[in-house]
Amino acid sequence: MSRERVVTPPRETGRGDAGIVLRLQGVRVAYGNRMALDGVDLSVRRGERVALVGPSGAGKSTLLGLGNGTVVPTRGRVDVLGVEPRAVSPGALRKLRARIGSVHQQLHLVGPLPVVHNVNAGRLGAWGRLRALRSLLRPLQLDEARTALERVGIGPDLQMRTDRLSGGEQQRVALARLLVQDPELVLADEPVASLDPARAEDVMRLLCGLLEQPTGHRRTLVVSLHDFDLAVRHCDRVVALRQGRVVLDVPVEEVDEATRARVYDLVPDT
Numbered sequence: 001m002s003r004e005r006v007v008t009p010p011r012e013t014g015r016g017d018a019g020i021v022l023r024l025q026g027v028r029v030a031y032g033n034r035m036a037l038d039g040v041d042l043s044v045r046r047g048e049r050v051a052l053v054g055p056s057g058a059g060k061s062t063l064l065g066l067g068n069g070t071v072v073p074t075r076g077r078v079d080v081l082g083v084e085p086r087a088v089s090p091g092a093l094r095k096l097r098a099r100i101g102s103v104h105q106q107l108h109l110v111g112p113l114p115v116v117h118n119v120n121a122g123r124l125g126a127w128g129r130l131r132a133l134r135s136l137l138r139p140l141q142l143d144e145a146r147t148a149l150e151r152v153g154i155g156p157d158l159q160m161r162t163d164r165l166s167g168g169e170q171q172r173v174a175l176a177r178l179l180v181q182d183p184e185l186v187l188a189d190e191p192v193a194s195l196d197p198a199r200a201e202d203v204m205r206l207l208c209g210l211l212e213q214p215t216g217h218r219r220t221l222v223v224s225l226h227d228f229d230l231a232v233r234h235c236d237r238v239v240a241l242r243q244g245r246v247v248l249d250v251p252v253e254e255v256d257e258a259t260r261a262r263v264y265d266l267v268p269d270t
């Protein structure tokens with residue numbers, strides 16, 4: 001078993017800190033005496049697509065939780081979109097979260113509601129309570145919802161009950177919700193874990209397509225994946241965690257058969 005730690009430092013873009021959307025410095029997260037992350041340093045630049053891989057319990061979900069402020073570091077510092085989540089007021093944290101899109105294996109759609117409301121849920125963080133209530137009575141921004149649904153490839157039947165759609169269509173509604181949210185950073189926790197390979201490929205292609213903005217800029221993606229091949233096909237960089245430590249951090253071009261085979265055997269530095 002190899003004891004090396006393979007880390008290629010992030011490529012310099014000459015933009016300094018301004019280009020970094022997520023930074024972890026010396027981060028430790030402990031749940032009681034269980035160490036979920038231990039001494040993690042990681043910087044993700046604007047527009048990067050970073051895949052988190054590693055065995056079950058390695059700390060991938062915990063790292064994503066740090067990104068949206070649902071997990072607080074026990075030690076070290078986390079900065080997201082220029083904000084330190086644990087240091088800001090609840091209002092500022094809400095504003096920060098409105099700039100971050102979350103994708104999960106569970107879609108968190110409200111089944112009995114018409115599709116339009118589930119798509120518009122992407123705006124709740126930006127709208128505030130009154131506007132959200134108004135939209136529940138009479139949906140706002142129908143054109144944007146329609147455009148988002150067309151972009152994810154389902155018909156514009158906005159009034160259809162969401163739970164009448166197929167599983168694949170519901171997945172697309174969840175992605176349309178992400179699109180109308182228009183986040184700067186997307187954190188996706190095993191978004192394709194329960195899908196067959198063909199659908200997983202489809203959803204990853206769709207998700208990555210949504211990261212491209214009409215302006216030519218790209219939203220940033222950090223995604224945990226169990227399938228190493230999917231990570232290599234769709235991301236720019238692979239970060240492998242094991243027992244709460246980063247054991248591999250390389251651009252996908254540097255991933256060869258040997259790296260791929262080693263990932264699940266690597267152990268952290270001691």
Ligand SMILES: Nc1ncnc2c1ncn2[C@@H]1O[C@H](COP(=O)(O)OP(=O)(O)OP(=O)(O)O)[C@@H](O)[C@H]1O
Binds near residue numbers: 035036055058059060
């Ligand atoms: N709320 C919690 N309370 C106690 N322990 C936790 C909690 N959340 C995570 N852990 C522990 O922290 C470690 C890292 O868990 P985490 O869910 O981040 O790993 P993961 O890499 O996402 O795993 P998986 O691939 O199975 O989802 C595990 O040992 C887990 O049992």
